Amino acid sequence: MLPVIALVGRPNVGKSTLFNVLTATRDAIVADVPGLTRDRQYGFGRVGPVPCVVIDTGGLVEYPSGIEAQMRAQTERAVAEADRLLLLADARAGLSPQDQFVARELRRSGKPVTLVLNKAEGLDADMVSADFHALGLGQPFAISASHGQGCEELMEHVLAGFEPQEVAEADTGAIRIAVIGRPNVGKSTLVNRLLGEERVIASEEPGTTRDSILVPFERDGRAFLLIDTAGLRRRARVEDAVERVSIAKTLQAIDEAHVVILVLDAHDTVAEQDASVLGLALERGRALVIAVNKWDGILAEQRAEIQRQLALKLDFAPFAPLHFISARHGSGVGELVASTVRAYEAAMRSMPTKELTRTLEHALGVHQPPLVRGRRIKLRYAHQGGRNPPRIVIHGNQTASVPDAYTRYLANVFRKTYDLFATPVVIEYRTDANPYAKERRAQREPRRTAGSRRRARGRRS
Ligand SMILES: Nc1nc2c(ncn2[C@@H]2O[C@H](COP(=O)(O)OP(=O)(O)OP(=O)(O)O)[C@@H](O)[C@H]2O)c(=O)[nH]1
Ligand SMILES: [Mg+2]
Structure with a gap:
């Protein structure tokens, strides 16, 4: 699992x-996911040798007084969830008693x-460091x-010693799913429903490292692995016990999943936390299926209005299918599973270069790319750069000038042609070497720096 x-x-x-x-995120355009929630406390780290x-x-x-006390409780939780702690101080201000207080607090956790x-x-660097040796935390950065x-x-x-996680693609084609959502929306009930209610869980495969647990189950002849976050299935019976949701664990599960099932409660509106976690799943490129649970408790005359509201709120993930289900009674769960399978197949689809290029050529014929400084952008061919999410690499020139709207148009064409259902589609451009201008050989998309390329490679699963 990803280090925290x-x-x-x-x-x-x-x-x-x-x-x-x-x-x-600066290395790839997830073409149809504009303007995600920015103000976050949790995120996928992309700097350094491994993602985190x-x-x-x-x-x-x-x-602390007032709101500071709340913030302090949050910080304690973050420290408890983390594998490594970064204590930040201000090099310009020098060592302050408050830094010493923070250092004491962090040392108590026993974590690095x-x-x-x-x-x-x-x-x-040496001058500013001198002061801070008093903290006894070793050489500062x-x-x-x-x-x-x-x-x-x-x-x-900080990340030395953590191995890049090679999610075993050879793992028998089982569909890895992460069931996520706020407390008490019914995740445990749904998980139980998926696992088969009265079934004793025969085996628990420990994940690659630490506390990741993959729970195997079968449905409609397909093999699934449920990525368990914080004992989701164990709490299943105690319906009213307050669930705790660890957002760090949720992010780790999203990272390991093929398909993310976001569970919402039909009685609630879409909260900021839902939107934020959903945005992170899409940013990470995961296929996403949304389950609106407790639908059995909604009066028939209220249903259309709730559907309308949800569609508005989830407008930024237009490709994610919505399922209205009752985890308790099982209605809608079959369709939810069918969508999950279809989403998995889309996320893992192989698209041969020849076909992709033909699709590209057809799209170019219908709407040609715009002129830039009097020259037309040329897009020559396309190949697949990765799966989960499907990544399509388009080669041409002046690719840095392709407008976002045109990229969205292309993404939609590929989405339709290959039934890229429920998954984000990533479009990347490469500017090809120009044989007549040696100095421009192998020039790439300027937005992708050497560092971001390395990171992008490290992230690929
Ligand atoms: N000169 C300089 N200023 C910085 C640097 N990093 C952050 N700042 C500034 O320091 C101020 C505080 O930055 P924040 O990132 O909000 O600090 P914070 O630790 O998150 O603050 P709280 O969440 O309120 O505790 C802002 O005005 C930043 O622009 C830096 O590397 N150099
Ligand atoms: Mg801050």
């Missing part, structure tokens, strides 16, 4: 700035702590989050 990294420190040291640097989960926390203060001195741009300096080296250090 928490950013902790007193107020205003740049935790959120660093969080944004570590979780920025990053948690931002509110500033930690010794004598790396000291990070932020805002160090233009400063001498001087970085500048706002200038993006030292972040890669920092994460190389």
